[in-house]
Amino acid sequence: MLKVIKNRFEQGHRTTKYPEEKINLYKRFRGLPTVHSDCDPAVVQQCAEACPQEAIDSASCRIDLGKCVFCGLCETLSEGKFACFSQNFEMGTAARDDLLFSGSLPELAEHSKTHFKKLFGRSLQLRQISAGGCNACEADTNVLNTPFFDLSRFGIQFVASPRHADGIHVTGPVSKNMRQAVLTTWEAVPDPKVVIASGACAISGGPFYGSDDIVGDLNSLIPVDLYIPGCPPHPLTTLHALLSFFK
Incomplete structure (x- = not known):
């Protein structure tokens, strides 16, 4: 026990202070x-x-x-x-057309004030659905649960059952084999609920764009409320989108 306490003092507090303090990413990161x-x-x-x-x-x-x-x-x-x-890394949008980018993105928080902040401002529970992706998006989403990001301190958590969720967080191009599973999970989430399309695959099909074996566009299957672009989206891109949209 003494060794644990000693190690804790040596390590210090490692959780990021974002969004209170700005984070500078590595120079090779490609963002907006x-x-x-x-x-x-x-x-x-x-x-x-x-x-x-x-x-x-x-x-x-x-x-x-x-x-x-x-x-x-x-x-x-x-x-x-x-x-x-x-x-x-701040690239989340509330509308698919906003991702047709020529220079600027609309303020995500302004849309949310009208639609979601009063509903989910204190707590947001999400059910993650991996709909046929390569696992990159899922891996970078899991990073948000590490001590550095500590997503739960914002009242945002991923839950095991859609019946305990406020919405779904979908990654992957939605393969035809996963189509019904996505629909069933979405239907199991009680109203009011939100749908998040995370990553290029869920938004448009990504590298699988045009394939006959995928849905490719989650919005063509169920109505999407929040788009988080990237391949995969950086954990900070996801965190910023969630905090701007719901907090």
Whole structure:
């Protein structure tokens, strides 16, 4: 016991003070991009043709963050003239169209004040559904339960049963084999309830975009309230989205 106490003093308090204090991520992290609409159309077209996710609309000079896997190819090809990725991890949105990004995102908290803050402000229980993904999104979501993030201090927890939940947090492209399971779980959550599409797969199909074996767009199956882009979303992207939307 004395060794445990001694170790505790040596280690100190490791839980992050975010959101009270800003966190600076490693320089190689790719977050919200800066899109230069005045870029040479030929360069934008080159980026659009090379994009593995078909996430770039060269006509409107926009990047679909719901499809983007943040590979950085467009930044490399254009040498930053079309797009360059920042370290801004705050990318959650309340509407799918808001992810058609050309320069800025709407204030997530303003939408939430009208719809969800009064309902779930003190406590939010979520049922996680892994709907055929690679486990990257699930792994980065699990990180939120570590002492560094300590998600439960905000009153947000993941629960075992949908009947104990306020909503579902879906990751993966929703394979056809998981389609009914997602619907059944969603129906088991009592009203009022929320639906969160986390990661490029749940939002658009991600790397599996266009496959006949997936649903690909969770919103086409059930109404989505919160979108968290990324491949996978950084734990801080998820944390910011949850805190902005519900707290």
